[in-house]
Amino acid sequence: MASICKLSNPCFNSTSYGSRSSSTPKFVVHLRSSTFNHRLSAGSKLSLVINPSIRASLCVKCSQADGNGSSVKRTTLHHLYETQGQSPWYDNLCRPVTDLIPLIDSGVRGVTSNPAIFQKAISTSNAYNDQFRELVQAGKDIDSVYWELVVKDIQDACKLFETIYDKTDGGDGYVSVEVSPRLADDTEGTVEAAKWLHKKVERSNVYIKIPATAPCIPSIKEVISLGISVNVTLIFSLSRYEAVIDAYLDGLEASGLSDLSRVTSVASFFVSRVDTLVDKLLEKIGIPEALDLRGKAANAQAALAYDLYQKKFSGPRWEGLVKKGAKKQRLLWASTSVKNPAYPDTLYVDPLIGPDTVSTMPDQALQAFIDHGSVARTIDANLSEAEGIYSALEKLGIDWVFVGSQLELEGVDSFKKSFDSLLDSLQEKANTLKLVNL
Numbered sequence: 001m002a003s004i005c006k007l008s009n010p011c012f013n014s015t016s017y018g019s020r021s022s023s024t025p026k027f028v029v030h031l032r033s034s035t036f037n038h039r040l041s042a043g044s045k046l047s048l049v050i051n052p053s054i055r056a057s058l059c060v061k062c063s064q065a066d067g068n069g070s071s072v073k074r075t076t077l078h079h080l081y082e083t084q085g086q087s088p089w090y091d092n093l094c095r096p097v098t099d100l101i102p103l104i105d106s107g108v109r110g111v112t113s114n115p116a117i118f119q120k121a122i123s124t125s126n127a128y129n130d131q132f133r134e135l136v137q138a139g140k141d142i143d144s145v146y147w148e149l150v151v152k153d154i155q156d157a158c159k160l161f162e163t164i165y166d167k168t169d170g171g172d173g174y175v176s177v178e179v180s181p182r183l184a185d186d187t188e189g190t191v192e193a194a195k196w197l198h199k200k201v202e203r204s205n206v207y208i209k210i211p212a213t214a215p216c217i218p219s220i221k222e223v224i225s226l227g228i229s230v231n232v233t234l235i236f237s238l239s240r241y242e243a244v245i246d247a248y249l250d251g252l253e254a255s256g257l258s259d260l261s262r263v264t265s266v267a268s269f270f271v272s273r274v275d276t277l278v279d280k281l282l283e284k285i286g287i288p289e290a291l292d293l294r295g296k297a298a299n300a301q302a303a304l305a306y307d308l309y310q311k312k313f314s315g316p317r318w319e320g321l322v323k324k325g326a327k328k329q330r331l332l333w334a335s336t337s338v339k340n341p342a343y344p345d346t347l348y349v350d351p352l353i354g355p356d357t358v359s360t361m362p363d364q365a366l367q368a369f370i371d372h373g374s375v376a377r378t379i380d381a382n383l384s385e386a387e388g389i390y391s392a393l394e395k396l397g398i399d400w401v402f403v404g405s406q407l408e409l410e411g412v413d414s415f416k417k418s419f420d421s422l423l424d425s426l427q428e429k430a431n432t433l434k435l436v437n438l
Contacts (some may be wrong), residue, residue, distance in 0.1 A: 003438055005279030010255040012233060014213055014401060026286075026288075028229065029116055029222065030145070036054070041409050048404055054327045055159070071091055074107075075106050075107050075370050076107070076369060076370050076375060077106055077107025077108060077369075078107040078110075079375050080104075080107070080353065080359075080373075082107060083375060084227070084353050084354070084359045084376070084377055085354075085355035085356055085357075085374060086353050086354060086355065086358065086359055087109045087110060087113060087172050087330075087419070088107055088109060088357070088358075088359055088360075088361065088366075088369075089108060089109060089110035089112055089174075089332075089355070089359065089360040089361070090103055090108045090110070090111050090112070090118070090360065090361065090362075090366065091111075091112045091113075091334070091336070091360040091361055091362040092111075092117055092363065093111055093113040093117060093118075093121065093152070093153055093154075093157060094117075094121030094122075094125060094127070094360055095121070095125060095127035095128060095153065095328060097153055097156040097157050097160065098160075099159060099314075099384075100160050101160065101220060102165070104161070104368070108171060108366075109161075109164055109172045110161060110164075110173060110175065110360070110384065111157050111161070111174075111176065112175055112176045112209075112231070112268075112334070112360045113150075113154070113175070113176055113177045114176070114178050114209070114233070114331075114415060114418075115118075115178060115181050115415040115416075115418045115422070116414065116418040117414060117421040117423065118149075118150055118153075118418075119421055119422040120379065121153075121417070122146075122149060122422060122426070123421075123422060123425055128149055131132065131148070131149060132145060132429070132430075133424070133433060135148055135149075136430045136433050136434070137406065137433075141363060142330045142421065142423050142426050142427045142430060145430070146422065146423060146426060147200070149179075149185075150177060150423075151200050151201055152194045152199075152256045154175055154177045154201050154203070154206060155201055155202075155203060157175040158175045158201070158203035158204075158205050158206055159203075160401060161173040161174065161175060161183060161205055162205060164328065165205040167381075169230050169261070170204070170205075170261065170262055170264060170327075171264075171327065173205050174205050174206065174207045174229070174231070174264075174266075175203075175205060175206055175207065176207040176208075176209050176231040176233075176414070177197060177201065177203070177206060177207070177208065178208075178209035178210075178211075179193040179194055179197060179208065179210060180193060180415045180419065181415035181418075181419050182416060182419065183216075184211050184213045184215070184216065184366075184416075185213065185215045186215065187215045187216065187356045188219075189220050190210055190215075190216050190219040190223075191219050191222045191223055192290060193218070194208045194210060194223045194228060194230070195228070196200075204262070205249065206229070207229055207230060207231035207265075207266065208223065208229070208230055208231070209230070209231045209232075209233045209268075210223065210232055210233070211232075211233055211234045211408075211411075212228055212232050212233065212234050212235045212240050212241075212243075212244050212267075212408070213234070213351070213408060213412065213414060217243050217244065217247050217384065218247070220232055220244065220247040220248065220249040220251065221250045221251040221254065222251065222263065223247075223251070224247070224248055224250075224251025224252060224255065224263060225251040225252075225254040225255045225256075226255070226264070227255060227257060227263050228262055228263070229262075229264045229265060230248075231266050231268060231332070232244045232247075232248075232266070232267045232268060232329075233268040233334070234268070234270065234408055234411045234412065235267055235268055235269045235270060235283060235402065236269075236270055236273070236274060236403065236404040236407040236408055237301075237400060237401065237404025237405075238301065238308060238400070238412070239401070240306060240408075241267060241269060241305050241308065242308060242312070242406055244267050244310070244329075244406050245267065245308075245312045245313075245329060246269075246312075249312075249317065249318070249321070250267050251263075251319050252324075252326050253321070257324070258324060259319060259324065259325050260324045260325045260326040260327075261326070261327065261381045263327075264325075264327050264329075265329040265330075266329065266330045266332040266358055267309075267329050267330070267331055267332060268330070268332045268334040268360075269302060269305050269331055269332065269334065270332060270335040270407065270411070271298040271299065271333055271334070271335050271348045271352070272298060272333045272335045272336060272337060272338060272339050272347075272348050272412075273298075273335045273338060273339070273407050273411070274297055274298035274301060274403065274407065275294070275295055275296075275297055275298040275339070275340070275343075275357045276339045277403055277406060277407060278294075278297035278298070278342070278393065278398060278403060279294045279295065279297075279340070279398075281398055281403075282294050282396070282398070285396055285397065287396075289392075289396065291395050293389065293392060293396070295340065295343050295347065296389050297389070297390075297393055297403075298348065299347070299348070299351045299386070300313060300385075300387075300389035300390050300393075301353065301383075301386075301387040301390060301400075302333065302351075302352055302379070303352075303379055303380065303383060303386035304383075304386055304387065304390060305331060305355070306354055306379045306380055307332060307380065307383055309328075309331050310380075312409065313328045313329070328356055328357055330356050330357055331356075331357045331358070331361070331412065332358040332359070332360060333348065333349075333352045333358065333359045334355065334360055335348070336348040336349055336352075336359060336360065336361050336362070336365045337361070337362050337363070337365045338364070345365070345368035345369050346369050346372070346373050346374075348365065349361065349365055349368075349369045349373060350369070350373055350374050351378045351379070352377045352379050352380060353375065353376060353377055353379055354377055354379030355377070357379070394400070
């Protein structure tokens with residue numbers, strides 16, 4: 001599933017972990033699908049193997065040999081949560097789900113998934129074959145087969161994060177699963193799908209992901225009002241983010257629940273994709289002032305989003321909900337991997353650290369942050385600079401409404417294509433299986 005490299009041994013007198021100039025020993029965790037069985041045996045242990053190619057470093061691998069388990073060293077992820085209040089989550093999921101165990105030990109506190117992640121997982125792994133064969137032979141249609149495969153992964157992952165969920169009284173330890181991307185323009189269909197999926201998974205620590213498209217904003221309110229916790233995904237603009245917050249607050253107020261403490265939400269604000277689009281627009285403009293702003297749009301907008309978050313979750317309206325146990329809808333930074341290799345590999349992690357937030361990271365970003373990320377409150381360290389960048393981009397002709405709309409269209413389309421591609425490949429596989437059994 002993952003290959004987490006160079007886990008730094010924390011030094012609590014410093015905010016930077018595992019910098020290349022540091023003499024602190026580093027630990028390397030390699031997580032491969034072949035490393036784990038579906039269940040770790042009672043005798044599983046972590047073995048430490050010297051890697052001669054890396055000076056003063058160790059390689060931590062899971063083995064099936066007998067012996068006492070070796071605890072994974074504390075990492076930057078632990079320090080991030082304990083000192084800054086930001087929860088590091090992992091943006092990936094596949095079988096065997098037990099591959100998540102070393103990541104949890106290393107400080108990961110939740111998991112996000114999406115149709116693209118499952119398309120890659122199911123189409124490239126043999127770990128789903130047995131269940132797939134059983135479902136096809138039982139006469140299940142392909143849509144049902146897909147959801148049975150996905151729901152099992154989500155349930156298994158939820159089980160692994162239960163301890164974190166319980167220890168934080170429902171504040172963390174969530175696993176996210178998305179409704180069909182085909183429903184992005186279907187308000188009522190999204191509500192029904194969210195209800196069905198929540199009942200199907202039947203886990204307290206599951207987040208049902210709903211896209212922040214205009215037709216789905218009312219869906220978010222309705223689903224929250226039903227007491228279902230939601231991860232609102234594909235947020236690319238400040239105006240849409242404010243609509244998402246309002247939908248959450250409206251849903252809490254409409255729920256009629258006397259205890260709101262178990263209805264939670266995160267708002268997934270995408271970052272790196274913003275720079276990918278805005279940088280192209282700036283390069284078309286071509287003047288030095290425009291070129292100097294490349295790589296700055298995403299984090300500037302994110303800082304303004306955090307400012308909006310602080311304002312919306314304060315004041316009389318919010319305080320009234322707090323009295324009923326309501327929890328803030330945390331900002332979750334998504335799309336945190338760097339798309340432009342010229343940029344620092346922690347560009348969308350280090351500058352976005354702040355309390356009551358989540359950063360979900362795919363392998364690339366997670367490896368980089370564990371190795372040499374810096375832990376400090378940065379998200380609101382220079383709000384005036386973020387405002388200046390945002391305004392400067394507008395003056396150069398960058399239309400933030402267009403940016404948000406375009407990225408939303410691309411995001412929905414990408415997930416639809418992944419979803420449809422997977423269903424097509426599963427149908428072909430099922431047809432082949434049926435022919436073989438004739």
